[in-house]
Amino acid sequence: MTDAPDERMTDGEIAAVASTVEGVLPHYSADEEGMRKLASHLRWEPADPAEWPRDGQGRPAGVVCALPGGGRKVTVHCGPSGVVAPLSRISGDAAAQAAEFRRVYAAVHGAVGFPDFFGTYTRGGAKAPSWGTPYVRWRGKYTTLALRAGVHGTELVLDYTDIWEEDYVDAVRDAPNGFIGSVVGDKLMHVSGAEAADWDECADALAGLFAALPAETAALGVRLALGLYGTVTQSDGTRSSPFMFDIRCQDHLHIGYDAPAPVAEAARGGGAAALGWRPTTPEALQVGTEPEHFDSPWHFDGGGPGAARAREAAELIVATARAAGVREAGDLRLGGEAERIDKTYFRFPGLRMATV
Numbered sequence: 001m002t003d004a005p006d007e008r009m010t011d012g013e014i015a016a017v018a019s020t021v022e023g024v025l026p027h028y029s030a031d032e033e034g035m036r037k038l039a040s041h042l043r044w045e046p047a048d049p050a051e052w053p054r055d056g057q058g059r060p061a062g063v064v065c066a067l068p069g070g071g072r073k074v075t076v077h078c079g080p081s082g083v084v085a086p087l088s089r090i091s092g093d094a095a096a097q098a099a100e101f102r103r104v105y106a107a108v109h110g111a112v113g114f115p116d117f118f119g120t121y122t123r124g125g126a127k128a129p130s131w132g133t134p135y136v137r138w139r140g141k142y143t144t145l146a147l148r149a150g151v152h153g154t155e156l157v158l159d160y161t162d163i164w165e166e167d168y169v170d171a172v173r174d175a176p177n178g179f180i181g182s183v184v185g186d187k188l189m190h191v192s193g194a195e196a197a198d199w200d201e202c203a204d205a206l207a208g209l210f211a212a213l214p215a216e217t218a219a220l221g222v223r224l225a226l227g228l229y230g231t232v233t234q235s236d237g238t239r240s241s242p243f244m245f246d247i248r249c250q251d252h253l254h255i256g257y258d259a260p261a262p263v264a265e266a267a268r269g270g271g272a273a274a275l276g277w278r279p280t281t282p283e284a285l286q287v288g289t290e291p292e293h294f295d296s297p298w299h300f301d302g303g304g305p306g307a308a309r310a311r312e313a314a315e316l317i318v319a320t321a322r323a324a325g326v327r328e329a330g331d332l333r334l335g336g337e338a339e340r341i342d343k344t345y346f347r348f349p350g351l352r353m354a355t356v
Contacts, residue, residue, distance in 0.1 A: 006090045007153075013072055014087050014104055015111035018156060020044070022112055022138070022145050026082040026159045030055065035063040038078055044068065053077060082159030089153035094215040094306025097131035097149065098251075101219035104154045105136055108147050112138055117188065120216050121178035121350075123171045130306040132212030133178070134219040137164070149219065176349040177208055181222060189347050195330060196352040199318050202329040205352040206314035210253060214288070215305035218251040225291070226348065227335035228317070229356055230326040232262045241356070243335070244324065245317055246296045252288020252304045255313055256280065256296025263324035272298050275323060276316045330354070 009017070024041040028034035032049055039046040044065035046052075053062040053075060062077035062084075077084040087108075090100050109115070116139040122128050135148040144161045147154065169191050171177070176193030196202040217224060228245040242263070246256035257277050259268045267275065277298035278284070284299050285291060300316055303309045321332050333356045339346050 007086075008088050008090065008100070009072065009104075011103075011107040011110075013067060014107035016067060017074060017085055017087065018108045018111040018145070021076070021083060021085050021156050021158055024083060024158065026143055026163075028078050028083075030059045030061065030078070032060055035060045035078065038076065038083070039063050039065050042076065044074070047073060055079070082157055082163075084150075084158075085156045086150075086152065087147075087154050087156060094129075094131040094212070095218070095304065098134075098215045098218040098305050101131075101134060101147075101149050101154050102221055105147055105219070105221070108136075108156070112145065114183070116184060117180060117182050117186075118220050118222070119178055119180035120212075121168065121171055121180070122175075123167065128212055130212060130215065131219070132216035134216045136220070139164075172349045176205070176352050178350045179209070179224070179346060179348045181220075181344050181346045183344050185345050189345055192347070192349050193352065195354055197329070199322065199329050201352065202332065203311075203314045203318045205350060206317060207310045209348070209350040210302060210308050210310035210313050212305075212308065213249050213310075214251055214253050214303065214308050217249045218305055222344075223250040223289075223291075223341070224248065224338070224346070225341060226338040226351075228353075229333050229335055230263075230321050230324060231331035231333075232264075232325040233327055234262060234325065241331075241333075244321065244326075244332075246294065248291035248294060249302075250289045250291070253302025253308055253313065254285065254288075254291050254294065255300040255302050255317070256294055257298040257300070257320060258296050259298060267320055267324035271323065272320070275320050276300065276312075277320070 020042055028038045047064040051064045052060050055061040061079055064073055064075050066073050087104050088100055115136045117137040120133045122133050135146055138145045144164045146157045172191050173193050196205050226247040229241045230244045231241045233239050240262045242260035248254045259272050280299040288304055302313045326332055334353045336355050
């Protein structure tokens with residue numbers, strides 16, 4: 001993630017920072033008086049201003065404080081994104097980053113309780129790192145505390161709730177991406193962008209969702225199960241919409257293909273193999289966490305954290321759907337069962353698909 005030395009707070013330090021940052025204001029004036037006010041709200045002793053971070057004009061952009069009891073020094077940034085407190089910075093691959101996010105998340109969870117939202121999204125089509133953009137949010141009436149995987153490490157962010165909600169809505173409507181989960185259900189769960197207009201857009205959406213999904217689900221500790229149904233038009237004009245693809249991800253992307261009876265011969269048996277599918281075997285499913293009740297006869301190994309075969313998987317799904325007789329991208333749809341797993345609600349704006 002960075003060439004700088006690894007910096008890991010202990011679980012106790014993370015809990016102390018989370019419970020303290022949750023109670024301050026999201027914005028302060030960009031001067032010494034404003035940063036001292038931030039330190040007083042944190043109830044931490046500020047270090048010498050010479051140690052504070054500065055913006056390009058030399059103005060204070062945060063404050064350095066020592067944790068109570070003469071502990072670790074913490075840099076708390078303050079700017080357009082709100083109050084930002086870095087908690088961890090490590091080197092290592094996407095799997096290591098996901099594991100570290102999960103550790104930090106557990107400590108924050110213990111300090112401030114169960115989150116209201118979690119998921120992934122990027123703003124304005126920004127390129128995400130190999131470990132993706134997982135976030136967890138605790139929403140209050142006026143302010144929202146978020147844990148996110150920033151480019152420099154796992155960090156806490158405090159901002160006004162309405163600003164975060166507007167940013168999320170704008171990001172998803174402008175360039176639909178990622179997924180969102182919640183145990184409460186909410187208006188944010190119904191924000192969506194335009195559906196894919198053609199097969200190229202469908203492939204791009206699938207590839208975008210898959211790109212860092214194994215690392216993101218591992219970081220968040222969630223399992224996803226997405227079933228795709230394709231409307232097949234047969235030679236006599238008969239239309240049916242069988243279950244076709246079984247997409248699973250917890251810490252490894254597994255994709256199944258059912259090759260149901262109504263599909264064209266080109267997408268069954270030897271045709272499926274020629275497209276790139278392999279027979280499902282116990283060994284194939286035991287890479288990563290084994291998905292439960294995976295019954296598809298055909299399988300594609302989509303890869304793990306930092307090594308997702310996103311574009312291959314997306315193009316395989318599209319090529320198979322077309323060979324099967326699915327005429328248009330809009331005829332490939334997400335099954336509604338994917339949007340409720342146990343007690344958690346999910347939405348997948350990054351798929352750019354209708355739900356049935």
